[in-house]
Structure formats: structure tokens, C-alpha cells
Amino acid sequence: MNINIRQLWEExxxxxxxxxxxxxxxxxxxxxxxxxxxTLFTEPQLGNxxxxxxxxxxxxxxQAIVMLTAGIDLSIGASISLITCLMATHHSGTxxxxxxxxxxxxxxxxxxFVVFLRMPAIxxxxxxxxVISGVALLVLPTPGGQVGNAILNAGSSVFLFLPISLxxxxxxxxxxxxFKRTRTGLAIYALGNNPEAARxxxxxxxxxxxxxxxxxxxFTALGGIALAIETSTGDPTVGVPFTLSSIAGAVVGGVSxxxxxxxxxxxxxxxxxxxxxxxxxxxxxxxxxVQYIVEGFVLIGALALGQIKVGRRxxx
Numbered sequence: 001m002n003i004n005i006r007q008l009w010e011e012x013x014x015x016x017x018x019x020x021x022x023x024x025x026x027x028x029x030x031x032x033x034x035x036x037x038x039t040l041f042t043e044p045q046l047g048n049x050x051x052x053x054x055x056x057x058x059x060x061x062x063q064a065i066v067m068l069t070a071g072i073d074l075s076i077g078a079s080i081s082l083i084t085c086l087m088a089t090h091h092s093g094t095x096x097x098x099x100x101x102x103x104x105x106x107x108x109x110x111x112x113f114v115v116f117l118r119m120p121a122i123x124x125x126x127x128x129x130x131v132i133s134g135v136a137l138l139v140l141p142t143p144g145g146q147v148g149n150a151i152l153n154a155g156s157s158v159f160l161f162l163p164i165s166l167x168x169x170x171x172x173x174x175x176x177x178x179f180k181r182t183r184t185g186l187a188i189y190a191l192g193n194n195p196e197a198a199r200x201x202x203x204x205x206x207x208x209x210x211x212x213x214x215x216x217x218x219f220t221a222l223g224g225i226a227l228a229i230e231t232s233t234g235d236p237t238v239g240v241p242f243t244l245s246s247i248a249g250a251v252v253g254g255v256s257x258x259x260x261x262x263x264x265x266x267x268x269x270x271x272x273x274x275x276x277x278x279x280x281x282x283x284x285x286x287x288x289x290v291q292y293i294v295e296g297f298v299l300i301g302a303l304a305l306g307q308i309k310v311g312r313r314x315x316x
Contacts, residue, residue, distance in 0.1 A: 107217020
């Protein structure tokens with residue numbers, strides 16, 4: 001009986017302790033952010049800060065969904081660029097619909113090669129990132145355009161004392177909390193853990209994988225829309241750093257590269273950490289090149305800690 005209690009405690013601790021640690025890091029970074037910008041918690045600045053962090057949160061969500069199936073998406077940055085270009089060159093309503101459609105379509109496009117042609121996700125998405133970047137340059141050859149005022153006003157609005165961008169995080173987390181308990185949601189985790197066992201259990205692995213890629217594309221579109229609202233313009237190269245940011249956010253948030261392990265709560269925290277770190281470095285006047293170096297070390301550190309954790313668990 002004591003052994004069972006101990007095992008249960010170890011299992012629970014293995015889930016919650018890392019998540020609590022991540023949120024402590026988030027709190028520390030927010031305090032650091034406040035030290036740099038003392039207006040952080042005023043109503044207008046809170047909205048601006050939340051909006052600035054939202055692209056990082058959504059790309060972490062997008063990468064996390066793919067990683068849960070043991071995949072990876074290196075085309076997220078290029079997709080973000082394309083979405084901002086679409087947002088800046090079309091009328092408000094059309095721009096949002098077209099951007100969401102483009103995000104999901106890109107996800108399905110990547111997923112088709114991975115699922116049905118059994119091509120490595122890292123190769124497919126890297127190659128498609130060049131295709132998507134080319135399309136973005138065709139849509140908007142140079143930075144410019146203008147996001148519609150209706151979208152800008154909606155994106156910076158406040159509802160029940162909270163910025164609409166914060167509400168978007170809450171809605172997504174609540175929706176995911178429900179979805180992950182559905183047959184498809186459970187299947188995403190199952191095939192990430194063991195595809196053959198999932199197939200033996202009667203799960204349509206191909207359909208579930210393709211669904212995960214589509215959901216990832218949807219989150220990428222939301223990230224691109226948020227970035228377009230923040231900058232109010234489009235840029236065919238602005239999304240380049242977000243590929244690394246998406247991976248770093250998901251990994252820092254506790255999502256496993258090997259699939260089947262991780263939560264969107266963790267990805268949310270990871271996205272906030274990467275976004276806050278980037279913004280703090282920017283406010284301190286640190287070069288963007290140095291920001292890339294810091295972000296790379298954060299990713300390597302998170303991966304190293306994950307491997308150490310796996311090694312300890314295997315020894316036990």
C-alpha cells in the first residue's frame with residue numbers, strides 16, 4: 001500500500017512540479033519586466049504587453065500540437081509572415097477569414113506530406129517554409145500595407161477589465177481542456193506515445209495526425225493575426241524568428257520532442273517566458289542578434305533538463 005502511495009505521489013509530482021516551476025519562472029520574468037517598465041500593470045500598457053506576448057503564445061501552441069504527435073514544424077515562421085501580409089492587404093473581415101483559411105490549409109498541406117507520403121516532418125516543413133516565404137513576397141514584396149481599423153480596434157479592446165488578447169488565451173485553454181478529453185484529443189496523445197499501439201486500439205492514426213496539423217495551422221494563423229494587429233502592417237520576413245520561438249516556447253513549457261507528453265498550459269507558460277524574455281532584452285537595448293543567442297541557449301537548456309529528467313526516470 002505504501003509503495004502504491006509513493007508511486008502515485010511520484011507520478012503526480014512528475015506532472016505538477018515542472019509545471020509549477022515553469023509558472024514561477026513566468027512570475028519572475030514578469031517582475032523583471034515590471035522593473036524595466038513600471039507602467040506594465042496600468043490598463044493601456046497591460047493590453048499592449050498582452051498583445052505583444054500573444055504571437056509567442058500562439059506559435060508555442062501551434063508547435064506543441066505537432067510535437068505531441070512526435071512531429072515538428074519549421075514552417076511556422078514563414079506562415080506568420082504570410083499571415084501578416086494577408087492581414088495588411090485585405091479588408092478587415094476578408095483578411096481574418098483568409099488568414100485562418102491559409103493557416104489551416106498550410107497545416108493540412110504539411111500534414112499531407114508527413115502522413116500520407118511518410119516524409120520526415122523536419123524536411124517537409126523546412127522545404128515548405130521556402131515556398132510559403134515566396135508566396136508572402138508575392139503578396140507583399142516589401143514591408144507595408146495597413147491592417148484594417150476594425151481589426152486593430154477589436155484586437156486592442158478590453159472586455160470585463162481584461163484585454164481581449166488575454167481572453168483569447170483563456171478561451172483556447174478552456175476549449176483544449178474539453179477537446180483533449182474527446183476521442184480525437186486522447187488519440188493525439190496516444191499516437192504520440194506509441195503509434196503502433198494506437199493503431200492496434202482502432203485509432204485512425206492518419207486522420208488524427210492530419211487533424212493535429214490542421215489545429216496547429218489554426219493556431220499559427222491566430223499568431224500571425226495577433227502580430228499583424230500589434231504592428232498594424234505586414235512584412236514578408238517578420239516571422240523568421242518565430243520558428244525558433246515556437247520550438248523554444250513548447251519545449252520550455254514541458255512538451256516532449258518525442259511526442260505524447262505536454263500540455264497547452266505548459267506551452268502557454270513557455271510562450272510567455274520566451275515573449276517576455278525577448279521584450280525585456282529589447283527594452284534593455286540588447287541587439288536582436290544577442291536575443292537569438294539567448295533564445296537558443298534557453299532552448300538548449302530546456303532540452304538538456306528534459307534529457308536529464310528522462311535519464312533519471314529510466315534509472316528508476
